[in-house]
Each structure stands twice: as C-alpha cells, then as structure tokens.
Ligand SMILES: Cc1cc2nc3c(=O)[nH]c(=O)nc-3n(C[C@H](O)[C@H](O)[C@H](O)COP(=O)(O)OP(=O)(O)OC[C@H]3O[C@@H](n4cnc5c(N)ncnc54)[C@H](O)[C@@H]3O)c2cc1C
C-alpha cells in the first residue's frame with residue numbers, strides 16, 4: 081500500500097473545500113472516504129511514491145509503506161518540508177538513522193517573476209529571440225552554428 | 226442511469242494542453258506576446274500544475290545546459306552529441322534551436338529561486354559536460370508558480386484548468402480547432418475552442434509490461450500518470466509522426482530505478498558483472514559493429530545498454546554499480562588527511578542520498594530497507610522496460626517544422642513550413658515529449674521548447690486571426706463516445722455477482738495488462754530481452770487488433786476509472802504506432818533499445834533516414850513515409 085493514511089491523524093482536511101492530498105496527487109489516487117471523513121489511496125499499485133501527498137498533508141497523516149512486492153519491511157523515509165528547505169529522516173531496517181537537510185528555494189513563495197527581471201530585446205513576433213533575450217542568455221546575441 | 230454531464234465551453238486564442246515543463250515554459254512565453262497582441266491563453270492539465278508531469282517529485286540535475294557563455298562549448302558540440310547518441314537520426318535544426326535558447330531558460334530558473342549548485346568561484350557545478358547539479362525538490366513548484374503568475378498578468382485573458390483530462394482534438398478541416406475532455410472531479414464535459422493548440426502532454430509508460438507487476442506496478446522509471454496523451458492527440462488530428470520506433474530504456478538501480486548519473490559521472494563509478502568484469506572494457510570490440518556511432522565519445526546510451534545486456538544474456542548477471550570501489554578510490558586521495566577524508570565522505574553521502582531524495586524517493590526506501598551502505602557493498606543496476614519520452618534519450622513525437630533562420634538550402638524544403646514547432650496540421654504545435662526527432666532536451670530544453678513553440682503559435686494566431694468552426698453535432702458524438710464506458714458499466718454491472726468479471730465489458734486495468742503482455746512478448750519487452758522480428762510483430766499486431774475492437778467495451782465505474790479507460794486507449798495507440806514503425810524500419814539501429822533478430826545489423830545505406838507515418842482521420846488508414854536526413858553541421 082505505497083502511501084497510507086494514519087486514521088488517528090487524518091482529519092479529512094475539514095477546514096478546506098477540497099482535501100490537500102486529493103488536490104496534489106498527480107495520479108488522482110488520494111480520495112476521501114466520506115463516511116469516516118478519512119483519506120485513502122484508492123489504487124496503491126499505481127502509486128509512484130512521489131511523496132507529494134506526504135509532503136502536503138497538514139497533519140502528517142500520510143506515510144509510506146514501500147512496495148511489498150520487492151521491498152523488505154521495516155524502513156521509513158520521512159520528510160518535513162518548510163518554505164525554504166526540506167528535512168529528511170531515513171530509518172534503516174537495522175535501526176540506523178540518517179538525517180539530511182537540503183534547500184528547496186531561494187526566493188519567497190509566490191514571488192517568481194515570469195521575466196526574471198530580464199529586459200525584452202525585441203517586440204518582433206517573427207524574431208527568433210524569446211522575450212527575455214538576449215539579456216537572459218548572458219550573451220550579446222543568439223549563438224550561431 | 227448515468228448522471229447528466231454539463232457542457233462547459235471555453236473559447237480562447239491559444240490552448241496549451243498539459244501543465245508540465247514544456248507547458249509551463251509555453252505559458253510564460255505566450256503570456257508576454259499575448260499581452261502585446263491582446264490575445265487569450267488557456268492552459269489545461271489533468272493534475273495540479275504544482276506537481277504534475279515527470280518533474281512532479283523534483284529532480285536532482287538540470288540535464289541540458291550548453292554553457293555557451295563560458296566559451297567552453299559551441300552549439301555544434303551539442304548537436305554532435307545528440308546526433309551521435311541517436312545513432313545519426315536527429316533533426317539538427319530542432320536540436321540547435323533548443324540548444325541556442327536553453328541557457329536563457331536555466332538563468333530564469335535561477336531567478337525564480339531554484340538552488341543551482343555553485344563552486345567557490347560562483348560557477349555552476351557540473352555533473353557532466355551538459356548537466357548542472359541542483360537542489361531540485363521544488364523544481365516543478367517554482368516553474369508552475371512562474372507560469373501561473375504569467376497567466377495572472379493577463380487578467381481575464383489568462384486562465385488555467387486543473388483536473389481536466391484531455392482526450393481528443395477538435396478539427397475544422399485541415400486546421401485544429403480545439404480539444405475536448407472531461408473533469409475528473411465533477412460531471413462536466415469540456416469543449417475548448419482555440420485558434421491554435423500547443424500539445425505538451427508528455428510521453429508514455431505502461432505500454433510495456435513493467436518488471437514489477439504487484440504493488441510495485443506504479444514504480445516504473447517514468448511516472449505512471451503520463452499515458453501517451455500527446456501521441457494519441459497528434460495522431461488523431463492527422464499529424465505526421467516521427468521516430469516512433471525510438472523508445473527509451475534507462476539502466477538504473479534495479480527495482481526502484483534510482484538515478485545512476487551522479488554515480489557514473491560525479492563519483493566515476495564502474496559497472497561490473499558477476500565475475501567482476503567491466504562490460505564497457507571487455508566488450509569494447511562489439512562497438513566496432515555499430516560504427517561510426519560505436520566509436521564516438523561518450524558511447525551512445527543504447528550501446529552502453531547493449532554491452533551490459535550482452536553480459537546478462539550470457540548469464541553473467543547480476544550487474545553491479547561498484548559504489549564501494551568508487552568511494553574507496555575517492556578516499557585514497559585523502560589517505561594522509563583523515564579529517565579532510567571524513568568531511569569529504571560526509572559531503573559525498575549527502576550528495577548520494579539527495580540524488581535519490583530529490584527525484585526517486587523509492588530508491589532511498591529500498592536502500593534503507595536492505596541496509597545498503599554504498600561504501601561497503603555494491604548495488605545492482607538493470608535495464609527498465611521501454612518508455613516513450615522524446616525529450617530524454619528516446620526520440621518519438623510529432624514531426625514539426627524547424628525555425629526558418631537555422632535552415633540551409635538542403636534542409637529548408639524538408640524541415641521548414643512556416644512556424645517553428647508546428648506539426649503538419651495547421652495550428653497544431655508540439656513541445657517537450659510531444660515533438661519528435663529532437664532528443665536530449667530534458668527538463669530545461671522542454672521548458673525552452675515550450676517557449677519557442679508558444680511564441681510561434683502566437684505568431685500563427687496573429688496571422689490567422691479567425692476562430693475555426695467547431696461542428697457541435699460532431700462534438701456531441703465525441704461526448705457520447707468519451708462517456709460511453711460509464712454507461713456500459715451501469716447497464717451491465719448487475720449481470721454478474723462480481724462487477725470485475727463480466728462478459729459484457731472489460732475494465733481498464735485488465736485491458737492495460739493485456740496490452741502490456743502483447744507488447745512485452747511480441748514487441749521486444751523485458752521478458753523477450755528487447756528482441757523481436759517481423760513474425761512476432763505481425764502476431765502482436767493481430768492481437769492488438771482484437772484489443773482495439775475490445776476497447777469499445779471498456780467500462781468505468783466512476784470518473785477516475787473513466788480517465789483510466791482513456792489513458793489505456795491512448796497507450797494502445799502508442800503501442801500500435803510503435804509496432805508499425807519498428808516493422809517499417811528494416812534494420813537494427815539502436816541495439817540496447819530494441820533488437821530485430823531478422824535484421825540484426827545497422828544499414829546506413831538504406832536507413833540513415835527518418836521513419837515517419839500518418840493516420841488518416843477520414844479513412845483510418847496508416848501511411849508509412851521515409852524522410853531524408855539532412856544535417857546542418859556537415
Ligand atoms: C524519472 C525521470 C528522471 C528525469 N531526470 C531528469 C533530470 O535529472 N534532469 C532533467 O533535466 N530532466 C530529467 N528528466 C526529463 C524531464 O523530466 C522531461 O524531459 C520533461 O519533464 C518533459 O516535459 P514535458 O512537458 O514534455 O512533459 P511533463 O513535464 O511530463 O508534463 C506532461 C504534462 O501533461 C499533463 N497531461 C498528461 N496527459 C494529459 C491529458 N490527457 N490531459 C491533460 N493533461 C495531461 C501532465 O499532468 C503534465 O502536466 C527526467 C524524466 C524522468 C521521467
């Protein structure tokens with residue numbers, strides 16, 4: 081059951097109009113069981129273990145139990161994602177623990193400016209220059225073969 | 226009774242179908258030119274743009290950065306690399322066009338906040354000649370954010386839809402007129418009417434049987450959510466297709482498919498067989514057979530695969546990535562300085578794990594579950610099943626026009642017809658995995674190609690500023706066909722005590738398994754060690770035809786399953802065009818991707834050419850076409 085939901089932690093995202101895990105799963109796997117207001121993975125054998133449901137869940141209710149058809153039991157990999165970095169805790173079957181922290185972005189969330197503040201070098205639709213070029217190339221002009 | 230589906234009509238100028246790397250590039254570029262020309266841009270994705278497509282989990286490297294600014298590389302260097310890696314079959318005009326713009330896109334990524342590794346001098350850290358190391362967990366989040374911000378700048382003229390699955394193109398004679406699809410959340414049927422459509426729906430997986438067929442079915446190297454929608458959409462519009470035989474088979478850490486690039490390129494690791502022999506050394510002579518491409522450096526990806534496969538076929542597996550040896554060698558450099566050694570080891574360990582955690586978390590889980598300490602023991606690598614990903618080391622996609630200014634006298638008449646990245650169908654543009662014969666674009670090049678195509682599409686719209694006619698009667702027929710699996714299920718589900726086993730319909734999962742079994746056994750999948758021949762392919766075609774007939778009996782219990790039905794119809798078309806094109810090309814050009822036992826050699830005198838084809842929407846007939854290869858660099 082690749083991703084699975086801890087029933088004690090899942091609150092069905094009741095404050096939101098759609099659940100976070102259902103919103104994010106690229107493969108449309110996470111659904112809410114309306115009777116008990118808890119989420120589950122409706123097609124675990126189509127899960128990529130991309131962890132997007134794990135990362136987004138506001139109550140840390142989603143975890144991963146690796147594919148049972150080729151992965152021995154007992155390990156876990158757990159992320160804690162903040163606005164600028166991610167912390168990973170890797171627990172081995174033999175109990176070894178490793179922690180890693182990596183940056184994820186260098187700008188405030190939401191701030192990506194489409195043109196990256198590069199100037200446009202042309203207004204000509206027929207020119208091969210893209211709208212941030214040539215400045216964004218850091219070259220005076222397009223390279224030739 | 227199946228519930229009513231409300232029609233939602235959206236009229237726009239440019240429609241971008243897909244929301245991945247190329248679509249996000251397209252949105253950013255299109256928004257700029259659309260604003261200038263007062264045009265509307267609409268994007269539609271089957272998932273949530275923040276985490277959709279092949280980069281949904283993140284990536285640990287940007288695989289295309291040409292670094293023209295440093296003077297270390299030229300455009301020609303990149304073209305040579307791609308042409309050789311594809312055993313000569315590539316559109317140099319398309320490759321060159323992406324390569325001359327891609328650095329610009331990477332610089333944008335950095336401005337948006339993507340952490341790209343830098344050395345003490347502030348220069349990008351390269352993984353290999355063309356690859357940059359990144360902290361890429363949020364790569365797709367950032368790229369989607371810029372795309373959404375760009376669309377927002379258009380006000381009412383910028384719109385995006387998520388969770389709408391696109392099925393078919395709408396046509397007005399020989400010009401594309403839009404697309405139809407359905408919401409996977411509510412009973413809504415979407416009719417998008419557009420002056421130009423840009424296809425960015427990625428490649429295809431699960432056409433072939435994967436190695437893991439239980440719970441690990443979804444752990445293919447390529448993400449299970451890209452199902453050949455681009456191929457299906459462009460074929461159905463009547464567009465000419467190219468390189469549909471050029472599948473991609475990655476060799477990765479076995480079972481979880483964790484990346485090997487950092488181990489081979491950064492840590493200089495070797496791969497060896499059961500006897501400790503390195504096939505890249507012991508089988509060097511084999512490369513002569515595949516000259517001139519066998520002799521170039523780096524050795525083409527398929528030939529590297531091939532040498533390893535020869536070991537496996539001779540029973541010399543398992544093949545190991547010698548991580549312990551690589552780390553040992555690195556350690557030797559520090560043998561007199563234990564403190565520096567410890568620091569270096571700590572760094573390497575974080576780099577190795579980040580490589581997995583950024584893009585293949587399953588591999589980290591597998592290593593943890595099997596107590597792997599890479600400095601102590603090696604890890605197995607293996608060839609995955611075949612995928613269709615024209616943006617990576619495969620080449621399948623639509624046949625598109627190149628840019629005018631890069632053509633020479635020989636190429637212009639063959640490779641240019643008015644607008645960069647327009648397919649042979651008027652107004653239908655393609656980028657990323659959707660456009661063919663221009664491999665090695667990867668994430669950055671796909672984004673770039675989306676930008677190139679979007680600018681050209683806006684230019685097309687300005688030149689052809691009329692809304693194509695949409696025949697609403699035909700659209701209603703399409704709606705009936707697309708929703709039919711829901712109806713079939715409702716009508717028949719009560720006829721047996723188990724809704725899964727019913728003689729009146731087939732559910733999408735079993736349909737997919739049938740397709741995968743055919744492809745695996747007849748078209749050169751894992752169990753046939755990627756080998757096939759005409760007799761096998763003909764038999765496979767016969768079985769595919771039964772499957773095609775049975776596709777009309779696909780049944781869906783709900784919207785999610787309706788999407789699964791159409792994903793698998795799309796996979797089936799991807800399968801058919803693949804089989805037809807392998808049959809057409811009577812040689813073996815890419816051993817390591819597939820081997821034709823009846824034509825076991827490369828045949829440069831007859832087949833240094835493109836194998837193209839079209840499907841005629843009027844007659845349903847396929848037409849195979851051989852197109853000449855013309856280089857810009859020679
Ligand atoms: C495992 C893996 C590792 C990779 N590693 C690297 C790397 O390290 N560095 C690098 O640079 N590149 C890497 N790549 C390549 C890179 O990911 C691709 O080249 C790139 O994502 C292609 O862009 P695209 O827009 O064509 O497709 P994608 O980015 O896959 O986008 C496809 C989009 O289409 C949408 N879609 C699909 N079907 C439909 C439909 N029917 N209706 C509506 N929307 C639909 C999807 O939701 C998605 O938004 C890797 C790829 C894979 C698979």
Ligand code: SF4
Pocket residue numbers: 085089090091092093099100101102112118119136137138139140141142
């Ligand atoms: S995101 Fe978390 S809390 Fe919300 S429904 Fe999903 S599992 Fe439950």
Ligand code: SF4
Pocket residue numbers: 082083104105106107108109110121126127128129130131132133134
């Ligand atoms: S891990 Fe990814 S594919 Fe699996 S359920 Fe979660 S979001 Fe979906």
